Amino acid sequence: MIIIKRILVVLILIIAIVLIAAYFMPKEYAIQREIVIDKPADSVFKYVRYLKNQNQFSVWANIDPKMKLTYKGTDGTVGSISSWESKVKEVGIGEQEITKITEGKRIDFALRFKEPMNDTAVGFMSTDAIAGNQTKVKWGINGVFPYPMNIMMPMMNMDKMIGKDLDKGLENLKEQMEK
Template sequence: MRILKKILIVLVIIIAIPLIVALFVQKDYAVEREIVINQPNEEVFDYVKYLKNQDNYSKWAMMDPDMKKTYKGTDGTVGFVSAWDSDNEEVGKGEQEIVKIDEGRRIDFELRFYEPFESTEPAYMTTEEVSNDQTRVAWGFSGHMDYPMNLMFLFMDFEEMIGDDLQTGLENLKSELEE
């Protein structure tokens, strides 16, 4: 009986330690990448504000050429929704909605993921004139993980994972617009 009691105490400690650690681990993350594109700001912004154009540069949009896509509304305007559905687990199912546009400067999105996990997160793209023929483009994404799932931050580098995908998308965008 004493051995069983000791085993139970050890099991409780093994379960409790990660849960206690999770209380002190961050719950939010933010990732942003940027690139300079050799085109005027107006031309760059007029391209990135249309969600359908992401098919030409977003790494996620290119991961499954067979994904089903649907659209609601007028692209390039607040309220436009671009939805996707893919059998590829890395792409999953979700939708992106334009929630705010600061013409020539910034577009804000709401990303709603349904599969392989449920989550709603904000994202944005900004453009800033560097010179008459150069534009700095930033693409950002932020997220939140509730306790105790925030323990994943100890084992996964979201800054690197998401940041690398954003950077790939920005490099594709640069190639697309500088052709």
Template sequence: MKILKKILIVLVVIIALPLIVALFVKKDYTVQKEIVINKPKQEVFDYIKYLKNQDNYSKWNSIDPYMKKSYSGTDGTVGFVARWESDNDEVGWGEQEIKAINEGERLDFELRFLKPFEATEPAFMTTESIAYNQTKVTWGFNGHMNYPTNIWLLFMDFEKMIGDDLQSGLSKLKIELEK
């Protein structure tokens, strides 16, 4: 009986410890990357505000060139939605919607992932003039993990996972706009 009691206590500790730790782990994370493009700010913004142009630079669009895409609304305006469906789990199914545009400055969109997992996360792109012919573009992604799944933030490096893909996309964007 004493051994059974000790095993039960150990199991309770094993289960309770991560739940207790998760109480003190942040629930939100932000990843953002930037690049300087040798083009005027308005020209850069006029390109990135069209979600269809992401086909030319987004890492995720290049992973599955055969994904099904559909659109609703007018691209480059608030309310435009771009949907995708891919059998590749790295891409999955989802959509993004333009939520706000601060003309020439900032594009806010919402990513809604449907498969292989469900999540809704805000993302953004900004442009900042460095010089007449130089624009800093920042691409950012905000995420949230509810308790107790936020414990995974201790083990997952979102800066690496998402940041590398954002930086890859920004590098392609630079090549695309400077050619």
């Protein structure tokens, strides 16, 4: 009986330490990548504002060729939604909605993931002219890990996980735009 009590006390202490540590860990993540594309900013912006076009260069959209895609609203306008459904775990089920457009400069969107886990994030794509025929494109995603799940953030390395996919997606975009 004493052994069981000691085991319980140790388990309670471990859980308490984890919960206390999680309280002090960051809860938010922000990942951003950028690339320079040899095309004018207006033509790059006109391309990336459409959700159907984003599915052409996004790494996640290209993981599952059998993924079911549906669109609601007028693509390229605030309120338009691209939904996806895949049996592939890395893709899952979710949707992206355009929430704000700063004409010629930036598109903001909401990401709602339903499977494999229920989560939300926000993202953006921006275009800035840096020379007559060059455009800097930034792509970012921000989210929150609720307490106490945020204890996993240092182990997950969100910047590395999501960042490599943003880098590859931007490389795909550059390749498509510079053809």
